Amino acid sequence: MTPVQRTVTRTVAALIGMYFFAFALVPLYDVFCQVTGLNGKAANQPRAMSNEGVDTSRYVTVQFITRSSKGLPWELDVMTRQLRVHPGQPTEVEFAFTNKSDSASWGRTVPSVTPSEASLHMRKLTCFCFQEQRIEGGQRVAMPLVFQLTRDLPSEINTVTLVYTLYPVENKDNVSQQVQRTWREGGDA
Amino acid sequence: MAPKLPPQHPLEHSTATTAGQAHEHDDHHHYGGPGGIKRWLLTTNHKEIGSLYLIFSLSMFFIGGIFALVVRAELFQPGLQLVQPEFFNQMTTMHGLIMVFGAVMPAFVGLANWMIPLQVGAPDMALPRLNNFSFWLLPVAFGLLLSTLFMPGGAPNFGWTFYAPLSTDYGPPSTTFFIFSLHIAGISSILGAINIIATILNMRAPGMRMMDMPLFVWTWLITAFLLIAVMPVLAGVITMMLMDINFGTSFFDAGGGGDPVLFQHLFWFFGHPEVYIMILPAFGIVSAIVPTFARKPLFGYASMVYATASIAILSFLVWVHHMFVVGLPLAAELFFMYTTMLIAVPTGVKVFNWVTTLFRGSITFETPMLFSLAFIVMFTIGGFSGLMLAIVPADFQYHDTYFVVAHFHYVLVPGAIFAIIAGVYYWLPKWTGHYPDERLGRWHFWLSVIGVNLTFFPMHFSGLAGMPRRIPDYALQFADFNMVSSLGGFLFGASQLLFVAVLIKCVRGGEKAPAKAWEGAEDLEWSVPSPAPLHTFETPPDMTSQAPQRH
Numbered sequence: 001m002t003p004v005q006r007t008v009t010r011t012v013a014a015l016i017g018m019y020f021f022a023f024a025l026v027p028l029y030d031v032f033c034q035v036t037g038l039n040g041k042a043a044n045q046p047r048a049m050s051n052e053g054v055d056t057s058r059y060v061t062v063q064f065i066t067r068s069s070k071g072l073p074w075e076l077d078v079m080t081r082q083l084r085v086h087p088g089q090p091t092e093v094e095f096a097f098t099n100k101s102d103s104a105s106w107g108r109t110v111p112s113v114t115p116s117e118a119s120l121h122m123r124k125l126t127c128f129c130f131q132e133q134r135i136e137g138g139q140r141v142a143m144p145l146v147f148q149l150t151r152d153l154p155s156e157i158n159t160v161t162l163v164y165t166l167y168p169v170e171n172k173d174n175v176s177q178q179v180q181r182t183w184r185e186g187g188d189a
Numbered sequence: 190m191a192p193k194l195p196p197q198h199p200l201e202h203s204t205a206t207t208a209g210q211a212h213e214h215d216d217h218h219h220y221g222g223p224g225g226i227k228r229w230l231l232t233t234n235h236k237e238i239g240s241l242y243l244i245f246s247l248s249m250f251f252i253g254g255i256f257a258l259v260v261r262a263e264l265f266q267p268g269l270q271l272v273q274p275e276f277f278n279q280m281t282t283m284h285g286l287i288m289v290f291g292a293v294m295p296a297f298v299g300l301a302n303w304m305i306p307l308q309v310g311a312p313d314m315a316l317p318r319l320n321n322f323s324f325w326l327l328p329v330a331f332g333l334l335l336s337t338l339f340m341p342g343g344a345p346n347f348g349w350t351f352y353a354p355l356s357t358d359y360g361p362p363s364t365t366f367f368i369f370s371l372h373i374a375g376i377s378s379i380l381g382a383i384n385i386i387a388t389i390l391n392m393r394a395p396g397m398r399m400m401d402m403p404l405f406v407w408t409w410l411i412t413a414f415l416l417i418a419v420m421p422v423l424a425g426v427i428t429m430m431l432m433d434i435n436f437g438t439s440f441f442d443a444g445g446g447g448d449p450v451l452f453q454h455l456f457w458f459f460g461h462p463e464v465y466i467m468i469l470p471a472f473g474i475v476s477a478i479v480p481t482f483a484r485k486p487l488f489g490y491a492s493m494v495y496a497t498a499s500i501a502i503l504s505f506l507v508w509v510h511h512m513f514v515v516g517l518p519l520a521a522e523l524f525f526m527y528t529t530m531l532i533a534v535p536t537g538v539k540v541f542n543w544v545t546t547l548f549r550g551s552i553t554f555e556t557p558m559l560f561s562l563a564f565i566v567m568f569t570i571g572g573f574s575g576l577m578l579a580i581v582p583a584d585f586q587y588h589d590t591y592f593v594v595a596h597f598h599y600v601l602v603p604g605a606i607f608a609i610i611a612g613v614y615y616w617l618p619k620w621t622g623h624y625p626d627e628r629l630g631r632w633h634f635w636l637s638v639i640g641v642n643l644t645f646f647p648m649h650f651s652g653l654a655g656m657p658r659r660i661p662d663y664a665l666q667f668a669d670f671n672m673v674s675s676l677g678g679f680l681f682g683a684s685q686l687l688f689v690a691v692l693i694k695c696v697r698g699g700e701k702a703p704a705k706a707w708e709g710a711e712d713l714e715w716s717v718p719s720p721a722p723l724h725t726f727e728t729p730p731d732m733t734s735q736a737p738q739r740h
């Protein structure tokens with residue numbers, strides 16, 4: 001190999017390496033965020049209630065924001081926009097989904113916690129966000145979120161904001177095994 | 190190009206009046222390759238390819254400039270007068286993309302092609318045919334990018350930073366073409382970088398050690414490594430976008446489990462080193478010009494090399510300063526605030542070295558020197574506004590306002606672009622054999638300086654007062670600042686026509702330049718005749734005997 005060929009081989013190897021490194025960053029980022037909770041993603045599995053007791057000496061404000069997104073004719077409302085809870089205290093909040101179109105469709109909600117450090121301390125016992133949902137045209141469905149803030153929530157955090165964004169899911173109607181419905185049916189919209 | 194020329198008197202050959210004729214002449218006498226268009230399509234000569242890059246870059250500079258003037262015309266007054274908001278967004282986006290990838294980067298590659306072989310005593314680039322290919326990818330890439338303006342749904346409209354999912358879910362149908370054109374432009378830069386690295390590492394004249402290389406060569410070597418490191422990341426990001434758009438993946442779509450913030454991390458991991466790709470070669474040019482016209486060796490050559498290398502390494506550790514408002518933990522904000530401020534230290538070393546080189550020099554103020562001195566002053570202003578932006582709590586206020594626009598235009602226009610212009614004025618005698626017209630050059634300089642400052646200085650104030658960037662209409666209290674910016678913008682744009690006049694005049698004729706065109710110029714390129722013949726250093730110059738000029 002001439003020296004030029006050697007240099008070129010090495011730079012091309014570095015290039016290919018960096019290209020794959022860029023893709024490797026995607027799973028690395030996910031793992032990093034799961035461990036540290038830094039991107040505000042709460043766990044997407046129900047957790048057991050913790051019985052460490054309620055810290056009545058402290059109040060934390062919890063706010064809820066709901067958003068719909070492109071391509072899904074649904075509306076998501078929350079019955080209580082803001083409440084004050086004690087760390088350790090299990091709390092239930094009611095959300096309402098409305099399908100504003102005439103036909104049934106599938107969707108899911110993606111949660112995000114701010115500040116992101118709080119996401120590791122947000123235990124969800126029940127959440128509509130764990131599953132994809134199907135709602136009939138024109139229907140309004142109420143679903144609960146039951147959560148608990150753990151007592152080791154860092155003391156500088158006084159407000160926790162939960163954002164729920166609606167996303168469309170491709171039609172699953174002919175998939176035989178349907179997601180089990182755990183929510184209570186509401187009346188018509 | 191190269192129309193059939195009337196037969197010339199033999200005597201005229203040595204004083205051929207246009208670059209085209211000079212090449213034609215050499216061509217026929219040396220190897221009799223193809224003529225006409227084919228000759229430019231197929232050339233593997235580093236000087237011709239360098240000229241092609243520079244001409245391409247200049248055309249993109251004007252096209253991108255026209256887009257900027259559409260933006261400034263709309264912002265001349267509050268309210269919507271000339272264009273629709275959708276088209277306004279296409280103009281800001283295309284302006285940014287074309288200036289970054291089509292004007293600044295190819296201009297530096299063009300200068301590298303022309304000057305690196307001459308400065309290291311090599312007969313050509315290490316991979317001449319690859320060189321031809323890298324260049325011709327560019328017209329393809331930017332032809333494609335410009336064609337999106339005529340597609341249904343219009344051109345990309347999501348800003349030069351193309352944040353997903355704005356660009357994936359909400360972008361126009363032409364986004365796929367945009368991705369494709371960026372891929373091609375990226376491949377071109379990567380191939381250019383490989384070629385430059387191979388040339389610098391392997392083709393130096395015998396006896397020229399790394400620490401003997403001119404700083405333009407050094408800064409380009411480091412820039413080329415930055416390109417190798419981050420262009421593949423850019424390619425990866427846009428590939429992920431392509432898959433999100435066309436193949437149903439969800440890298441950046443929260444609905445499918447992806448993460449929009451991940452896009453910003455990946456983009457800025459490329460993007461911040463990219464801004465240094467656009468400034469390091471400028472440092473090299475200024476480090477060549479300042480000693481020449483101060484008639485003193487550069488102060489602190491070795492520290493310049495180390496400062497450049499430290500800037501390059503640090504540039505991988507600061508990307509989050511573009512994302513201070515995405516919601517980060519305090520520790521991350523502090524870390525990236527400090528690393529960002531740390532970059533100002535090696536940058537300060539450079540400014541210090543230039544100023545010290547000037548100290549007690551016997552300075553003359555020819556056009557290249559004027560542009561270089563303006564570079565030093567105004568780049569430093571841009572560095573200071575960068576430091577202000579690095580302060581996290583302040584950035585919460587400044588982010589996405591015109592203050593950021595002011596910052597990066599100060600480092601890019603009187604920074605990168607002034608350095609490129611300075612380099613062109615400096616090396617024109619070597620390229621054409623004639624000095625550029627000094628009187629026109631001065632007009633060009635002063636009108637540009639006034640235009641740049643009128644355009645961008647008021648943006649600091651409109652930004653601090655809260656005017657958001659990328660908005661076609663604005664509140665009344667910003668009206669005066671914007672009117673001044675628009676007037677300045679048109680002045681700056683118009684004065685660049687003078688630059689074209691200087692270039693044409695200098696190619697056609699003018700005062701003859703000797704081999705060593707500037708009294709204080711010491712680097713190797715000044716040892717070959719002006720204009721540089723098509724083939725130089727076919728027998729390498731022996732540098733072993735030469736006394737070390739640096740340290």
Ligand code: HEM
Nearest residue numbers: 464467468510511533572575576578579588589593597600
């Ligand atoms: C002392 C050195 C510098 C510091 C401390 C610095 C700092 C910063 C910071 C903190 C931002 C983000 C502002 C925001 O979006 O809120 C920024 C933006 C930017 N900087 Fe710098 N910078 C420096 C030098 C440079 C140089 C040399 C260049 C290019 C030649 C450059 C180009 C840019 C660009 C293009 C942006 C805006 C990107 C965008 O959002 O469109 N900066 N800079």
Ligand SMILES: [Cu+2]
Nearest residue numbers: 461464510511
């Ligand atoms: Cu940056």
